[in-house]
Amino acid sequence: MPTIDVGDGELWYEEFGSGDEVVLSCAMGFTAGAYPQVLADPPTGYHVYTIQARGFGRSTHPAEPPAIGWLDQWADDVCAVADRLGLDRFLYTGVSHGAGIGWHLARRHPQRLKALVSVVGTPHDRAGGTESSEGRRRFIAERHDPAVVTSLLEKLAGWTDDPARLESRRARFAQAAQEAADRPEDEASINQGKPFPEARTDEELAEVYRGLRLPVLVLAGMRDGVISPESALRAAMHVRGAKAVLFEDEGHMVGDESADRLVREVRVFVDELNGVAEPPVRA
Template sequence: MPHMPVDDVSLWYDEFSGEGMPILASASSFEPGGYPEILSRDPLGRRVIQIQARGWGRSTHLAETPPDGWLDTWADDVCRVADELGIDRFVYTGVSHGAGIGWHLARRHPERLAALISVVGAPHDRAGGTASSAGRAAVIAGRKDPEVIRAQFGKLAGWTDEPRREAGREHMFRRMIDTFAGQSEEEARINQGKPFPEARTDEELAEIFRSIRVPVLILGALRDGVISPEATLRAAVNVRGAKAVLWEDEGHMMAGESPARLAREVAVFLSEIEGSAHPADGIVSDTFAP
């Protein structure tokens, strides 16, 4: 996992070798064995690059918000990394705020995208304005308190009565508690807000969706405590040619809880837009176990 000098910062990234159109992803961090990594393995075998967004982890930390804002800057960083690696066009995928990066890519650099795959990251409803949620503010303020982290992410994840998922979720919460406890002051202050903050109403947001002209797969969770089903459907019905898959039994943490389920849908989608046979049947089921 090397550093790459980009602009005036250094970005930490992971690369998994493979064939076909490269898949790029960006986020604050990535789970080992997450769905982007699964996409690099047999049977799909894609080249995957995971970029730790500036401001987080081993990438350069910033004392102030970038002049262009976080989401536009992170979107530009994805293109900068692609340029350094000699990648002209790519599939982009991201989860939550990582999906927000992808939506900004689709509007800011559509010529670079072969497709966008958004996971629990359709731009939020405009209710309450365009700033980040009160829940995010609570996490920032209480990030050293394990009970604050557990309570807040428990709300986001959504309820479950599946014992295997509960066991896996508890393991995930413990990792989150350790991660937030170790964050620097610069990381803790990052507050990117909602994608497309210039859209003040849901109809203005729909207008932005109608301007997007890249293939889009929207993967949503109906028990999501962050992105409402209405927000997911708003994107799906306004992005021309979009495909949406929504699961009743998933919440906002589905990328950590059900990575193989996501990878299978991505494999089907890529086969559809590329006109190839899809190997999704070779992706094993999730167990929800740590």
């Protein structure tokens, strides 16, 4: 698969689809066949680029953490990739920490974004500090203990009483626990922290949102064990013109478990932006 030279390193990416609507997404890694790759499938048919974040996999591994912080660095990297691809503006979407990258993009480079689609990734509640979540710190410290990793993943995913989903999670979490134990030390120690760490309180975080001026779609799960419904609503309440969809029966794994549900909402949102959405049916 190809890499792009961004001046001070190389970033590995994959390309899906060939539609007119261009979508970029960045994360530590992507699961094959999950969101946002599904955005390239019919009937949506977007042109999607997924970018592996600096510090992971086949992308450049810096010797030291970026001076500007991981989330700002990754946001700048997305724009550097867009520059190399000849893209002036694009849709950005991300899941979890990938959405955190999007929020930093929205603040640092709003002119580059047609819109932001944040999936289970609105900036965390400020309770418990602003540097990083307790779960992330514990995951890094105890990643060699499969029981601890599995327990943390179960809490993160959120509860479900769907037998098929429970069985799927058991297999997925077992694989993830093994991958965590095998991950190279330089990757395993990366802790990007909470988005917008300078916002010390929820009200200060709301003030950051009020400074953003771009279309935003927030997709969230009511059963999410790390990003609370209040976090999603806070963004929807304070980013002017934002739209939010909260799924009662989804949690933090919605990108893997219900990609099609997300894609339908994204398609409606983008059609609205483009002025081609069907008018509502009125009685």
